[in-house]
Amino acid sequence: MADGMISLVSRIYRDLKKSLSATFPYLMGSSEMYREATEEYPDRVSARMPEDLPTRYRGFLANDINVCSGCRYCADVCPNECINIETEPGPERNVSWVSVFDVDHSKCMFCGLCVEVCPTNSLTHTREYQGSVYKLEDLVFSFGKDWATKEMKEQWLKDQAASDAKLDELAIYERSPLGAALKKSKSKDKP
Amino acid sequence: MSTWLSQLSEISPFSAWIFSFVEFEIPLALAMLISVAIYWIWFFSPALYLFEYIDKKLSADMQMRIGPKESGSFGFLQHLANRIKWFTKEDLVSGGLGTSWGPVLSVFCLFVAMSALPTSEEWVVSNVDNSLLLVVLGLFFTRYFLYWAAFSTKEISEISSFRLLGQNAYYLLPVFLSVSAAAIVCGTDNLVEIVRFQGGMPWNWIVLHNPGTFVSAIGLFWSIHLWISRAPFDFTENAVDREHGYKQAYSSHWLGVFHFIEYGALYLGMALIVVLYLGAGRTPFSLEYFGRASSIIQFLIFFLKTLALTLLSIWLRWSLPQLKADQIFKFSWKFLVPLNLAGLMMSALWMSWHMGKGFWWFHG
Numbered sequence: 001m002a003d004g005m006i007s008l009v010s011r012i013y014r015d016l017k018k019s020l021s022a023t024f025p026y027l028m029g030s031s032e033m034y035r036e037a038t039e040e041y042p043d044r045v046s047a048r049m050p051e052d053l054p055t056r057y058r059g060f061l062a063n064d065i066n067v068c069s070g071c072r073y074c075a076d077v078c079p080n081e082c083i084n085i086e087t088e089p090g091p092e093r094n095v096s097w098v099s100v101f102d103v104d105h106s107k108c109m110f111c112g113l114c115v116e117v118c119p120t121n122s123l124t125h126t127r128e129y130q131g132s133v134y135k136l137e138d139l140v141f142s143f144g145k146d147w148a149t150k151e152m153k154e155q156w157l158k159d160q161a162a163s164d165a166k167l168d169e170l171a172i173y174e175r176s177p178l179g180a181a182l183k184k185s186k187s188k189d190k191p
Numbered sequence: 192m193s194t195w196l197s198q199l200s201e202i203s204p205f206s207a208w209i210f211s212f213v214e215f216e217i218p219l220a221l222a223m224l225i226s227v228a229i230y231w232i233w234f235f236s237p238a239l240y241l242f243e244y245i246d247k248k249l250s251a252d253m254q255m256r257i258g259p260k261e262s263g264s265f266g267f268l269q270h271l272a273n274r275i276k277w278f279t280k281e282d283l284v285s286g287g288l289g290t291s292w293g294p295v296l297s298v299f300c301l302f303v304a305m306s307a308l309p310t311s312e313e314w315v316v317s318n319v320d321n322s323l324l325l326v327v328l329g330l331f332f333t334r335y336f337l338y339w340a341a342f343s344t345k346e347i348s349e350i351s352s353f354r355l356l357g358q359n360a361y362y363l364l365p366v367f368l369s370v371s372a373a374a375i376v377c378g379t380d381n382l383v384e385i386v387r388f389q390g391g392m393p394w395n396w397i398v399l400h401n402p403g404t405f406v407s408a409i410g411l412f413w414s415i416h417l418w419i420s421r422a423p424f425d426f427t428e429n430a431v432d433r434e435h436g437y438k439q440a441y442s443s444h445w446l447g448v449f450h451f452i453e454y455g456a457l458y459l460g461m462a463l464i465v466v467l468y469l470g471a472g473r474t475p476f477s478l479e480y481f482g483r484a485s486s487i488i489q490f491l492i493f494f495l496k497t498l499a500l501t502l503l504s505i506w507l508r509w510s511l512p513q514l515k516a517d518q519i520f521k522f523s524w525k526f527l528v529p530l531n532l533a534g535l536m537m538s539a540l541w542m543s544w545h546m547g548k549g550f551w552w553f554h555g
Contacts (some may be wrong), residue, residue, distance in 0.1 A: 008526060019510040026253045027506065037255045 001059055042130075045119070058125045059109045061103045064142040067122035070096035074114035074123055082107040091156045101144040105171070107114060199223075204383075205230060208486060215363045216412050223316070227306060230316050235305060238494055239451070242458055243270045245498070246505050277447035281369045293340030294448045297333045301455050304329025307464055309383050311472040311489030320493040321380035325440075326463055327370060331363070333456050334418060340441075340449075358420065361523035365414040371406035372538040374465040378547075384468055389555060391475030398468040400549035403537030408468040410531040412500070416459035417454065417523060421504065424519050461500040462493070469496050496506035 026034050070087035090097030100131045115123050133139055172179040194218045200207030202219070206226035217225075244267060246257075259266030294348030309315035315544040319325055338355045374380055376397055377388045389396050396409045415425050443451065466473045472489030481488060514522065541549075 005529060008532075009326070012522075012526060016511075019512075020506065023253055023506065023510040026255060028250070033257070038252070038257050038259050040257065040260070 032063045035169075053127055053129075055131075057127050058112045059128045060105060060126050060131070060141065061108070061114065062124055062126050062141075063101055063103070064097055064122040064124075065101060065145055067120050067142075068098050068101065069120050069122075071119060072097040073117045073119060077117050079111065079113070080109060088148075088153060089156065089160060091159070093160065095149065097145060097150065097153075097156075098143050099146055099168045101142065103141045103143070104139065105131060105141060106139040148154075149172045195219075202318065203316055205316045206316055208313050208483065210369075211483065220400060227302070227316055230306070230314075231251040231302075231477055234310070234314075234490065238497075239458055240270055240453060242498065242501055243454065245502065246454075248507060249505050250504065253506070274447060277444050277450075280443035282300075282443040282445070291340050292443060293336045293338070295450065297336040297340065297452050300309060300329045300332040300336065301452060301459070304333065304459050305455070307382070308459060309386050309466060310462070310493045311486045312383065312386055313486045314490060315383055318381075318383055321387070322382040323370060323374055323380045326382065326459070327366065328461075330418065330456055330459060331366075333421075334358075334453060337449075337452070358417075360419040361520050362414060365523060365527040365531050366418060367530065368447065368535050369407045369411035369414055370463070370467060372404050372531075372535045375535070375538050375542060375551075376400050376404055376502055386466060386471050388471065389473050390468040391473045393470070393472065394550075394552040395475075395554060396468060396470035400553050401538070401545075403534045403541055404468065405534075406537065407534030408464065410466070410527055410534055411464055413522075414506065414531070415457075416507070417463065417519070417527070419457050419460060421457060421508060421531055423507070423513045425513065457504065458497065458501060461504065462497045465493060465496045465498060469500075471496065 029035070044096060048074070072085050075083040075085050084102040084104070085098065085099060086100035087096040087098050110125075112125065115125055130140060172182065174180075174183075193216075196211060199210060199219060199222055202225060203223050208224050209226050209229055210222055227502065247269065248258045248266070260425055261268035262268040264352035304326045306321065307322040309318075309322075315322070317325075334355070338352045340352075373385060377385045379385065379495045385397070391401065398402050399405065462471075472493035474489070474492065478485035480490060
């Protein structure tokens with residue numbers, strides 16, 4: 001029984017030594033293998049993270065509003081109805097003024113359908129993914145041209161109406177046989 | 192020294208030390224209450240707090256992670272944040288069961304053990320003649336009343352209460368055997384006398400008095416780990432279905448209570464080893480120059496030694512695999528009991544053979 005006990009003691013001592021020497025380097029070591037493996041997000045993140053993203057990574061949406069035609073394809077195809085679009089007549093003829101283009105990223109599931117159907121390729125995915133905000137409303141990204149005032153829009157409408165009237169005049173008086181006759185009669189009436 | 196102060200110092204030297212700074216007299220019981228509060232708030236609680244912080248950071252270091260770093264400049268206030276969290280959470284009580292007296296009594300017994308343990312020559316809150324027995328029994332009942340805690344919630348944790356009771360089968364004997372060796376060497380049960388018996392240098396500690404006490408000190412270290420159910424011996428809490436064992440049905444401040452019980456018991460266990468075997472607070476040079484502040488220096492030395500032991504305990508926790516129940520029993524009965532018994536017998540034989548003197552280096 002005594003030698004069984006001695007072998008038990010020596011076994012315990014050996015196992016203890018093995019276990020403690022296994023953890024001791026982690027206690028004392030500061031080399032790469034024994035240092036902490038955690039990344040302190042967001043303070044000290046390893047720089048290789050943006051390169052790790054896949055090539056066609058679907059991040060947050062960005063819209064080039066000067067190219068956007070306001071066709072509403074993206075809003076119609078979105079499964080979660082994230083995109084809110086409002087358009088108005090703009091300064092140029094037949095070109096929409098996209099005054100409201102809100103993408104609610106809190107609803108977005110980053111499926112990429114809106115980017116696929118965009119006919120002008122103005123809507124694209126960025127490679128941004130860090131969306132921690134304090135208020136949920138901060139996740140609504142607005143790309144619309146909301147800097148047009150009411151006076152500007154009224155001015156545009158007036159300009160449009162004026163150019164329409166001019167074109168109408170051009171169309172009637174200059175380009176049809178009846179118009180030529182009307183023009184002659186109008187000028188005959190004028191003193 | 193006035194008679195009131197000498198009366199106070201007979202029953203509680205720590206109260207006498209506190210009240211030697213003031214001039215008025217108050218009833219003895221009130222003085223002792225105040226001194227217990229001061230002892231707890233100013234000395235024991237910060238020690239536990241620091242032990243907590245070092246535990247978290249050291250464990251993180253060994254596990255290749257960082258540990259608390261946000262609250263406080265380097266995570267120093269994390270434990271305080273935990274305490275605030277414990278008190279501000281909702282106390283869920285299932286099935287109409289009320290407060291359980293188990294944890295409350297456990298804390299009370301822990302306080303009893305804390306007050307009987309001397310942290311320096313003058314600082315013991317209650318100087319009874321057999322304070323060693325009081326400390327050991329206080330720690331025992333701390334662990335014992337947790338059985339009540341688990342039993343009263345009548346859920347799956349009831350099983351762990353029976354496991355807790357079953358633990359009594361393997362930790363009692365090693366503990367009592369290993370503390371007896373130090374008592375035999377000093378010839379007294381009084382912990383203050385045991386502290387005074389030792390000197391300042393390591394060769395004047397009881398652990399190096401004779402080979403028996405050396406063996407017993409190691410045995411006491413392992414017995415306390417068995418006692419507190421600390422890893423690698425925490426089979427009452429580690430399985431998935433046991434789910435923290437007796438702590439399962441408790442929430443909010445009870446978690447703080449259980450946390451305090453576990454860590455406080457570990458700290459007190461290590462403090463017991465330091466007092467019994469490692470020369471708690473004694474210095475090789477005389478501290479008369481400092482007057483009353485000598486106790487503070489002794490307390491600091493004692494705290495550093497206890498901290499070293501708790502660091503060793505933390506290191507062991509993350510190094511050793513958890514033992515199964517039968518392995519724990521084997522470890523206790525086939526290794527610890529023979530070891531402590533051998534230590535005790537060697538101490539006794541040495542004492543009778545050498546007429547009470549230690550090794551040639553022990554001057555006492």
